[in-house]
Structures are given as C-alpha cells and as structure tokens.
Amino acid sequence: MNDDRLxxxxxxxxxxxxxxxxxxxxxxxxxxxxxxxxxVTGRRRRTAWLAPLAAAAAVxxxxxxxxxxxxxxxxxxxxxxxxxxxxxxxxATATPLSTAPSTPAVATTPVHVKLKFSDGSTFGVxxxxxxYVSRRITDASGFARATTVTVNGQPAQGAWYFENSAEPxxxxxxxxxxxxxxxxxxxxxxxxxVRGMAAGRGLAFDDSLTLxxxxxxxxxxxxxxxxxxxxxxxxxxxxxxxxxxLGGTSTPTSRGTKVIMEKGASICMRGPGYYECGVKYTQRLxxxxxxxxxxxxxxxxxxxxxxxxxxxxxxxxxxxxxxKTLQIGDVVTYPNARGPMxxxxxxxxxxxxxxxxxxxGGAVRTS
Amino acid sequence: MxxxxxxxxxxxxxxxxxxxxxxxxxxxxxxxxxxxxxxxxDVVQDAFVALHTRVDALRDPNAALAYVRASVxxxxxxVIRKRQTVRKHLRVAEPEATEAADHEVLLRDEHRAAxxxxxxxxxxxxxxxxxxxxxxxxxxxxxxxxxxxxxxxxSAASRGMASLQRVLGGQS
Numbered sequence: 001m002n003d004d005r006l007x008x009x010x011x012x013x014x015x016x017x018x019x020x021x022x023x024x025x026x027x028x029x030x031x032x033x034x035x036x037x038x039x040v041t042g043r044r045r046r047t048a049w050l051a052p053l054a055a056a057a058a059v060x061x062x063x064x065x066x067x068x069x070x071x072x073x074x075x076x077x078x079x080x081x082x083x084x085x086x087x088x089x090x091x092a093t094a095t096p097l098s099t100a101p102s103t104p105a106v107a108t109t110p111v112h113v114k115l116k117f118s119d120g121s122t123f124g125v126x127x128x129x130x131x132y133v134s135r136r137i138t139d140a141s142g143f144a145r146a147t148t149v150t151v152n153g154q155p156a157q158g159a160w161y162f163e164n165s166a167e168p169x170x171x172x173x174x175x176x177x178x179x180x181x182x183x184x185x186x187x188x189x190x191x192x193x194v195r196g197m198a199a200g201r202g203l204a205f206d207d208s209l210t211l212x213x214x215x216x217x218x219x220x221x222x223x224x225x226x227x228x229x230x231x232x233x234x235x236x237x238x239x240x241x242x243x244x245x246l247g248g249t250s251t252p253t254s255r256g257t258k259v260i261m262e263k264g265a266s267i268c269m270r271g272p273g274y275y276e277c278g279v280k281y282t283q284r285l286x287x288x289x290x291x292x293x294x295x296x297x298x299x300x301x302x303x304x305x306x307x308x309x310x311x312x313x314x315x316x317x318x319x320x321x322x323x324k325t326l327q328i329g330d331v332v333t334y335p336n337a338r339g340p341m342x343x344x345x346x347x348x349x350x351x352x353x354x355x356x357x358x359x360x361g362g363a364v365r366t367s
Numbered sequence: 368m369x370x371x372x373x374x375x376x377x378x379x380x381x382x383x384x385x386x387x388x389x390x391x392x393x394x395x396x397x398x399x400x401x402x403x404x405x406x407x408x409d410v411v412q413d414a415f416v417a418l419h420t421r422v423d424a425l426r427d428p429n430a431a432l433a434y435v436r437a438s439v440x441x442x443x444x445x446v447i448r449k450r451q452t453v454r455k456h457l458r459v460a461e462p463e464a465t466e467a468a469d470h471e472v473l474l475r476d477e478h479r480a481a482x483x484x485x486x487x488x489x490x491x492x493x494x495x496x497x498x499x500x501x502x503x504x505x506x507x508x509x510x511x512x513x514x515x516x517x518x519x520x521x522s523a524a525s526r527g528m529a530s531l532q533r534v535l536g537g538q539s
Contacts, residue, residue, distance in 0.1 A: 011500045014501040
C-alpha cells in the first residue's frame with residue numbers, strides 16, 4: 001500500500017467512526033446544562049476576569065487606532081485612484097480592477113472570480129459557497145489565506161476545495177465550507193480580498209468579493225433504503241417520516257450526503273416503463289437528475305420497493321409538504337442507498353469529501 | 368467595516384457561539400480519542416467550561432479554539448488513564464471490546480481494521496495520527512496542541528504510520 005492510500009484509508013476510517021458516533025443531525029446540547037455547580041463557579045469567576053479583560057480590550061483598541069491612523073493615508077490615496085476608474089459603481093460585491101496594482105513591470109494575466117450566490121439569500125445549513133475562477137490557476141494559497149468568514153460576527157474556520165467547473169468561461173470552481181454544516185439561523189459573512197494577489201506564475205486576481213447570506217433551520221432528511229422511509233429532522237426535532245421509493249436495480253440511487261440545489265416547477269421525467277411530463281414538487285439533488293418529487297404513478301411501491309430511475313419518489317401530499325418546508329441548501333442523506341457514492345462534481349456533493357481531504361485543496365494547492 | 372469590527376474583535380470571544388459552532392467537531396475528536404460517546408461529550412463540556420477561566424485564550428477566537436482542542440486532548444488522556452486504573456483494580460473478566468462496539472457495526476471491514484490498528488498505537492502516536500489525518504492540523508499546530516516539539520510530532524507521525532503500514536499494508 002503506498003503512503004497516499006494509507007493516509008486516505010486512515011482518514012476515511014476515522015471520519016466514518018466520528019460521523020457514526022455523532023451524526024450531522026445531532027442537536028448540540030446546552031452548554032453547562034448538567035453541571036449547575038460549574039455554572040456558579042463560572043459566574044463567580046467571570047467578575048474576576050472582567051476587569052483585566054476590559055483593560056486588555058482598551059489597550060487593543062488604542063493599538064488598533066494607531067495602526068489605522070498610520071495606514072489611513074496610503075489607503076485613502078488608493079481609494080481615490082479606484083474611484084477615478086471607469087465603473088466604480090456597484091456597491092454590492094465586485095471591485096473592478098482599474099489599474100495594475102503596484103507591480104506594473106510584470107505583465108500578469110488577470111484572473112476573474114465570481115460567486116454563484118448573491119447577497120441576502122437564505123439557505124439550508126448544507127450550502128457550499130461557490131466561487132468560479134476564470135483561469136486555471138496553479139496556486140490558491142494566497143486566495144485561501146486571504147479568505148475570512150464570520151458566523152454572527154464571530155470568526156469561523158472553513159476552507160476552499162477546487163474542482164473543474166462546467167460553468168462557461170470558468171474552468172475551475174472553488175467550494176467553501178466549514179468542517180460541519182453552517183450553524184442554523186445564523187448570519188454568515190465571507191470576505192475575499194484577493195484583488196491583485198498572485199494566483200500562480202503570471203496570474204493575478206482582478207477582483208475582491210464579499211458575500212452575506214443567512215441560514216434557516218437545520219433541516220436534515222435521512223433516506224433509509226432498507227425501510228424505504230425518509231425521516232426529516234428540523235433543528236434536531238422530528239418533523240415526520242415519509243414512505244419513498246428509490247432507484248431500481250438498474251438505476252440505483254447514489255449513496256452519500258446530498259444538498260437541495262434548486263426547486264423546480266413541473267418537468268418531464270423518464271424512467272423504466274414511464275415517461276411523464278408535469279412531474280410536480282421537484283427538488284434537485286444532482287446535476288445528473290436525482291430529485292425529490294411526487295410520483296403518483298408509483299404509489300404502490302412507496303415504502304416497499306425501489307423502482308424509480310434514481311429519484312426519490314414520494315406521495316403527492318408528502319412531496320408537496322417537503323417542497324414547502326425545505327429550501328435550497330437543506331441536506332438529504334442516503335447512508336445505505338445502493339448506488340455508488342455521490343461525487344462532489346455531481347452536485348453539491350461537498351459533504352462526501354472527508355474534511356482531511358478537503359484541506360488538501362483539491363485541484364489547486366491551497367497551502 | 369474593518370474599523371467597525373475592531374472593538375468587537377478586541378473584546379471577549381463569544382463562548383456560546385464558539386461552542387455551538389465547534390461542538391460537533393470537538394465531540395467527534397474526543398470520540399476518536401476516548402472511544403465512547405458519553406465520556407467524549409463530558410470531555411467537551413469540561414473543555415468549554417475550562418475556557419471561561421482562560422482570559423488570554425478568550426481574546427482571540429483562534430487561540431480559544433486551540434485551547435479547547437488542547438483541553439479535549441488532555442482531558443481525553445485522563446479519561447483513558449482513569450479507565451485503565453479502574454480496570455486494573457477491578458480485574459473483572461470482561462471481554463475487551465466493551466465500549467464503542469455499537470457504532471462500529473456499521474463500519475466497512477477495511478475501516479474497522481484501520482481503526483483497530485490506530486487504537487493499537489501508543490498513546491502519543493495515536494493522538495498525532497488523529498490530529499494529523501482527521502483534524503487536518505499541521506505539524507506545528509499539533510506540537511502546540513500536545514505541548515511537544517515539532518520534531519517529536521514528526522517522529523511520532525512517521526513511527527505511527529510505519530506501524531499502520533505494517534499492520535494494514537497486507538490488505539490489497
């Protein structure tokens with residue numbers, strides 16, 4: 001066994017054990033709930049450490065003030081230069097590159113980054129942040145280092161993972177996620193100040209971006225292929241259990257964790273022995289065409305037998321209810337479906353990449 | 368924006384948010400270290416509670432997280448130590464695999480063998496392998512977490528991986 005394979009085996013085994021012990025839908029218990037005496041000592045101590053903390057805070061504030069005073073002159077000059085550029089409008093996200101930044105001698109090819117989502121959306125907790133990159137960059141370490149993310153204003157840890165992209169004009173895409181799903185009911189801010197930063201030999205980013213979005217409830221559905229039932233938890237509480245029919249023997253549903261990518265109106269679907277248009281309440285899970293949807297023609301098999309073309313068939317009532325409840329970014333896991341593991345590129349397969357592998361950066365090195 | 372954030376950054380870390388955000392990952396780490404969920408959850412609770420007493424760690428969220436992680440590793444080690452002491456004194460003829468058996472039923476054979484091999488490693492090597500290949504920490508971060516030198520991390524990692532290679536290398 002070579003070292004690479006051994007490392008992957010060990011990482012995979014540890015990951016499987018860790019997830020088997022603490023599922024993604026496991027609700028976070030109250031801090032301190034079972035140790036009241038500790039809470040008391042904690043409170044008593046708090047008064048003791050508040051004073052030095054306040055003093056420390058004051059010192060840091062003063063220090064930061066000095067830093068800003070020193071830096072304000074050049075940065076103001078810089079801002080004026082940018083404002084003088086042709087299209088300084090667009091307050092939202094992208095800052096166009098007006099002139100080559102600081103190193104005019106070397107001819108660099110600009111690399112443009114754009115984000116898939118726009119500001120102000122609300123997603124489920126499984127949503128990856130997706131950035132498209134206009135050139136095949138060779139070094140994303142600066143990009144990764146520059147990225148900061150906050151959850152409700154508090155710094156959080158996350159990482160980028162690069163893959164080939166099908167987006168026209170953008171050969172690469174990068175997905176950003178935390179080790180676990182985003183916290184529910186949170187405001188997330190992502191800052192990507194990469195304009196002018198090197199992206200490999202002769203390449204430099206030409207824009208900086210930010211993204212603000214929110215998460216809703218932690219909706220996590222699990223589809224059990226043995227009992228043919230889907231169980232939906234919302235913020236750790238049971239919402240309901242719904243009979244399903246997954247892919248038949250020749251078209252098995254893929255295994256792993258999927259994320260709702262889009263919610264569709266009625267579409268046409270083809271499967272073994274049927275071709276139906278006007279399929280209702282569709283929620284897309286893979287680019288290849290796995291959906292959650294109503295399948296009135298398959299009612300007799302729901303909860304009993306796998307007979308779909310890979311989709312998760314539901315009754316009209318259940319499909320309608322799930323369509324109303326779930327949102328883009330919500331998680332649907334298939335721990336024991338009979339198909340192969342869903343890959344990242346087949347949709348938002350981000351959670352099927354172990355965190356240890358995620359940190360490698362994928363197609364581009366990030367460290 | 369940066370100016371607006373400055374005073375907040377200078378103030379204390381919001382422990383409840385840090386807890387909410389990292390609880391799951393920390394319990395998973397503890398499970399890998401102590402091998403049973405109940406102890407793992409206790410270890411993580413204690414680690415976050417201990418954070419309240421550390422003013423220096425509370426100034427910087429990264430430092431706070433590193434402190435919690437180090438506490439999880441240390442507390443896990445004492446759980447194991449206590450467990451070994453209890454076993455030594457009781458000397459009850461119980462089968463070895465008492466804990467954790469339930470949630471390993473689902474694991475693939477290959478993974479089960481890998482986990483058994485990791486568990487058979489000496490404590491230090493086990494910790495390094497888990498922090499390196501599961502937590503994805505760098506050698507320097509592991510050194511800081513365990514309070515040892517980067518050189519010791521490196522040698523523990525290579526010795527650990529060499530034993531795993533010996534045990535697991537035979538399979539495919």
